[in-house]
Amino acid sequence: MKMKDLSVLLAVIMIVVMMVIPLPPLLLDLLILINISLSLTIILVAMNTKEALQFSIFPSLLLLTTLFRLGLNVSTTRSILTNQTAGEVVATFGSFVVGGSPIIGLMVFLILVIIQFLVITKGSERVAEVAARFTLDSMPGKQMSIDADLGAGMISEVEARKRREKVSREADFYGAMDGASKFVKGDAIASIIITLINILGGLLIGIVVHQMSFGEAANLFTLLSIGDGLVSQIPALLISTATGIVVTRAASDGNLGTDITNQLFAYPKLLYIVAGTLVLLAVFTPINLFLILPIAGLVAFGGYKMQQSLSSEETEKTETVNETQELEKLKSPESVMDLLQVDYIEFEFGYGLIPIADKNQGGDLLDRVIMIRRQMALELGIVVPVIRIRDNIQLQPNEYTIKIKGNKVASGEIMLDHYLAISPGIDDEAIIGIETVEPAFGMPALWVNEEMKEEAELSGYAIVDPPSVVSTHLTEVIKRHAQELIGRQEVKALIEHVREHSPAVVEELIPQMMTIGEVQKVLMKLLREKVSIRNLVVILETLADYAPQTKDIDVLTEYVRQALSRQITLQYANQNQALQVMTAGASFEKKVAESVHRSEQGTYLSFDPETSQIIYQKIAEQAGQLQASGVQPVLLTSPAIRMYVRQFLERYLPDLTILSYNELEPDIEIQSVGVVNL
CATH class of the missing domain: 3.40.50.12790 (FHIPEP family, domain 4)
Incomplete structure (x- = not known):
């Protein structure tokens, strides 16, 4: 046999032996401390299990611990009645814990027994009985579900065998717990009877055998009996609580401590209400204000910290879910379709230009882009699509590029710590800087530093800061390629906008006379020559006037230009x-x-x-x-x-x-x- 098996067998034999053989007080102290430690271990294990089957040995362990505790009661009773002592642990519980008063000790002992017997034991017994009944009743349905999954090919034979075994073990466990809960109930009754025997027997032996007075015998044997009852009832209470935890444990992904903190404090805002209620108690009742306010403050602070923690966890969880979804999306065959999407406008820049786009570093490029889109709407009458702004490590640190529909159409370089000084036509040799070309209009210019800036302004140079250089270049590129940014979908959106306040012209022109594609071609020709299409009502009315006469897009465009003469x-x-x-x-x-x-x-x-x-x-x-x-x-x-x-x-x-x-x-x-x- 293995050493573990042999040690358990010897422990059971020793429990039976100590009921017969008297034990010295020192050994009793050791066994009592072992009993307390064992009960603490059992309740902690019960709290940390995720499901009942993880502690499937609990019914048998409950029987053994009850037997061990009753064996200790027999040994301590023998020692009390024979030697008027049961060791230091019993004496300490009988004198120090209850203040040396037999009456107080008796009251504490009775309260413990009532709590264990009427509250915990009765509740655990009922829960174990109901759990056993429902587990047994649900066994056929679970077995049929396993067979159905196996027949459908959703699980393998090995998985089916494991599930059947688990169902069987659950039925055996809850059936055993239903019977084991009776041990706890009998243990509570036995503790009361043993304590009464100790008190009455001690009084009789003290008066008759040891010639003590009634008061001396009552004081000595009552305190020892109460101490013995306490050292047995406290472990019994712990194990009874463990029994209740095991039988009431629902399936979960965490242990009891995790579930309590996650579920009980899942709504930290409610703690503010608790704190407010405590403050109202302090104001409207005679309770000491300085006693209750710190507690209220602690509760409110706890709610604040938990709310922050939950927000952080939700953010991390959302990021994790998004990353997982992105990863799964990339793995899916449909993810290739996303690669076909081309942005209308892209602005890419080297890592040295990150400060112009990063708000944390004072960059206002995003705000400038918003203003550019507003400006294009006013000047050209088009809605510029969203501009994709991102860094590109393949570019030089100070370089940027502008792409239209995935194709590079413009580029430039800027120096963030300099200003662009555009020449007035006559260069001043006193102005020293780095020669360059203004990217938007191709004019000769210089990059000058802060010290040379004022002198260049006095010499007639136009001084432009780097963000303005970029935004001006981007604006001119959009104007130059405006006709490429207006497709059929964009034209349809513009026409629907006109339909809201001028439905007659739209209904007359489209689709009876012209299609959206033909209107798009006219608008593209106008934008190619930088003619604003903002006055779309006039454009559509002109097309409605002349579309019956000709289908030539060039001729129709000329008629529209004449209508826009002003x-x-x-x-x-x-x-x-x-x-x-x-x-x-x-x-x-x-x-x-x-x-x-x-x-x-x-x-x-x-x-x-x-x-x-x-x-x-x-x-x-x-x-x-x-x-x-x-x-x-x-x-x-x-x-x-x-x-x-x-x-x-x-x-x-x-x-x-x-x-x-x-x-x-x-x-x-x-x-x-x-x-x-x-």
Whole structure:
């Protein structure tokens, strides 16, 4: 036999032996302390089990501990009646614990017995009886459920065998607990009887055998009997409590301590109500204010700390769940579809530019992006999609790039500890800085430090801080590529917005005359030439007027431009209501009109290479002269050829504004600063 098995057998034999053989007081003290330690161990184990079957030996252990405790009672009774002593432990409980008063000791002992017998034992017995009944009644259903899962292939034969074994063990356990609870009940009754025997027998032996007076015998034997009853009832109370914990334990993922703290204090805000109630008791009752206020404060502080802890745990749990969901999402076959999603606008920057985007470091890029989207809505009439801002370790520390639909369209470099000084046209040699080019408009500039900033301002340089450089560049890129940001879905959203206050024009135009895709093409052509589509009602009404006459998108766009003449005039005229333009000469217009070809795919302009080169050089030369003098270059043509000239020059001079006479208001003063002739 193993040493563990042999030790248990010897312990059981020794329990029987000590009921027969008298034990010395020292050994009694040792066994009493072992009894107390064993009962503490049992209740702690019961509190830390997650389910009853983890402590399946408890019914047998309950019988053995009851037998051990009764054996101790027999030994201590023999020692009390024979030697008038039962060791220091019994004497201590009889004198020190109860204050040396037989009456007080008797009252404490009776209270303990009543608590154990009427409260804990009765409750545990009832719970064990009900649990056993329900466990036995549910066995057939559980067995059928296991067989169904096995037949469906949801579990293996090994798993089914384990589940059947668990069901059987649960039935055996709760049946055994139903019977074992009777041991606890009998132990409480036996303790009362043994204590009464000790008191009455001690009085008789003390008076008759030892010739003591009644008072001496009552005092001595009552205190010893009460001490003996206490040292046996306290472990009995602990084990009775352990019995109640085991039979009332529901299935859980944690032990009793964890479940109590998690469930009892799951609502920390309620502790504030408890604290407030205590304060009201202190105010409206004679209870000492300085006694109750610290308790109320402690309860409120506990609620505050637990609320913080719960918030932190919920945050961590949410992050863990999100990470798990993301991981599972990446593992799923459908996750590849997410990789096909392309952001409309992306702004990526090197790690050296993180401070301009990080609010904690004073960065306001996110706020500037919000203002850019508002500005685009006012200037161009479009809703700019959400701009994806992120760092990219593959870029240089001070570099940034701007992407439209996944393709890089612009880039630049900035220095966070410098200012961009844009040259006024005449450079000042006293201004020292790092030469660069302003990224939005391509003008020569310098990066100057803080000390050189004021001097550069006095010399006429335009000083721009790094965040403004980035936001200006981003704004110009969005304007330049606005036509790429308006798809059919965006156009549909704009039309639905117009439908809310002008439903008639929308119902007339769409879908009877034009589709959303055709309206989108018109809006894209307008945005390509930086014409705002904010006045969408006028645009849709013009399309409704002319769509029955033609389906040519280019022609419809020209009609819309003419309908927006006031808007276009104000966009390019100066404060004096004057517009300086290059005028298309008669020979140029005649050549263009003769070169227009029509086909099934539409009309287009076709020049021979030599003529194309001459036209491009003449227009580029005059546009450069105007730009050098600070005037925005504008080419004015007749309405018949404007769209063809635009198609021809769009590839070579995309920023050149081309207007027709019908797109200008009559009251505008036109100042011709050059004529384009062939």
